[in-house]
Amino acid sequence: MASTTQTDDDGAFSAEQYFATQPPSPSLDQDIKKVREFAQRQLREGRRVVLVTSGGTTVPLELNVVRFLDNFSAGTRGATSAEYFLKAGYAVIFMHRQFSLQPFSRHYSHSTHPFLDFLELDSAETEPSNVAGSDATRISVKPSERKQLIEVLAAYKAVQKAGTLHTLTFVTVNDYLWLLRAVAQELSVLGRSSMYYLAAAVSDFFLPRQRMAEHKIQSGKGSLHIEMDQVPKILKSLVDEWTREGFVVSFKLETDTSILIPKARAALARYGHQVVIGNDLHTRKYQVVFVSPASSHRRSSSQKADGGEESYIESWLRIDPASYPQKEIEEDIVKELVQLHDSWISMQ
Numbered sequence: 001m002a003s004t005t006q007t008d009d010d011g012a013f014s015a016e017q018y019f020a021t022q023p024p025s026p027s028l029d030q031d032i033k034k035v036r037e038f039a040q041r042q043l044r045e046g047r048r049v050v051l052v053t054s055g056g057t058t059v060p061l062e063l064n065v066v067r068f069l070d071n072f073s074a075g076t077r078g079a080t081s082a083e084y085f086l087k088a089g090y091a092v093i094f095m096h097r098q099f100s101l102q103p104f105s106r107h108y109s110h111s112t113h114p115f116l117d118f119l120e121l122d123s124a125e126t127e128p129s130n131v132a133g134s135d136a137t138r139i140s141v142k143p144s145e146r147k148q149l150i151e152v153l154a155a156y157k158a159v160q161k162a163g164t165l166h167t168l169t170f171v172t173v174n175d176y177l178w179l180l181r182a183v184a185q186e187l188s189v190l191g192r193s194s195m196y197y198l199a200a201a202v203s204d205f206f207l208p209r210q211r212m213a214e215h216k217i218q219s220g221k222g223s224l225h226i227e228m229d230q231v232p233k234i235l236k237s238l239v240d241e242w243t244r245e246g247f248v249v250s251f252k253l254e255t256d257t258s259i260l261i262p263k264a265r266a267a268l269a270r271y272g273h274q275v276v277i278g279n280d281l282h283t284r285k286y287q288v289v290f291v292s293p294a295s296s297h298r299r300s301s302s303q304k305a306d307g308g309e310e311s312y313i314e315s316w317l318r319i320d321p322a323s324y325p326q327k328e329i330e331e332d333i334v335k336e337l338v339q340l341h342d343s344w345i346s347m348q
């Protein structure tokens, strides 16, 4: 816990204090200039925009970083959802952990479906070792892979042509926080047409720059003790300050399912956003729970219709595990969110 810095009531850094003391990455201004151009174009062209965050953040332990804390997230949820949002007509800002999965190319991940395995050298009589470097050698795609490749490639090319996908990368939790704030501030021009789909697995703790070792931490002095500070409650600032009208969807991951719904409700009560999607680490590809205020689409938890306690509605989305990966739960998640976003827009 921070001992010498201004903190929130629960001991976390306040967002204000965080941004006053932790410097942004040198590329932030350039990144945001491009986001501004993208947002302005989508505004002119009358498209809704969704910010999809995806993948895990790191927490560096040294300034010249050799060691860092990381988490499990591969970016499957974010990359898959981004594709379904594009299909639904949204423009997507895909803010993801460097080298994590991305829309379209995710189908050909080096670990699960390496593309070299489904390419073939054309002439059957030619020894692969003899054709290296020959311009005459043709390459083809295995017949069993063609249908899917054509579909993925066609969708990818169409999105490129329409200019509806903009990609940003982060590595550390600090990169993530600075980017999220700046992107949200840029997207606020879109008002209710913007959605925030916060699927990244963001560290709850970080080591302030002022307390990091400059060089690689040396062994030989016994065990290592590191005291981390809490990352500020950024959703509060997002909802109350950076984007007052955006439709905000956060994710809650737990490994103890009994606390999933109470934690999701607590997040809604605390931050006053629209939806929390709860998921369990082991079943996240097959089931999620949507939790939203009963008096749905209200901006702030303090605005109760009857002045009383807010109540919440839970609804589960499930797919048959046997149908995966042909069927992806993100298709249903996005479909549901597009409907909720429609209602949110029509409420203004």
Ligand code: PAZ
Residues within 6 Å of the ligand: 055, 072, 073, 074, 075, 076, 077, 078, 198, 199, 200, 201, 202, 251, 252, 253, 254, 279, 284
């Ligand atoms: O990236 P992935 O597909 O492996 O996992 C997705 C997820 C579990 C990180 C995401 O659905 C999620 O719950 N994100 C928020 C995690 C949290 O901070 O609680």
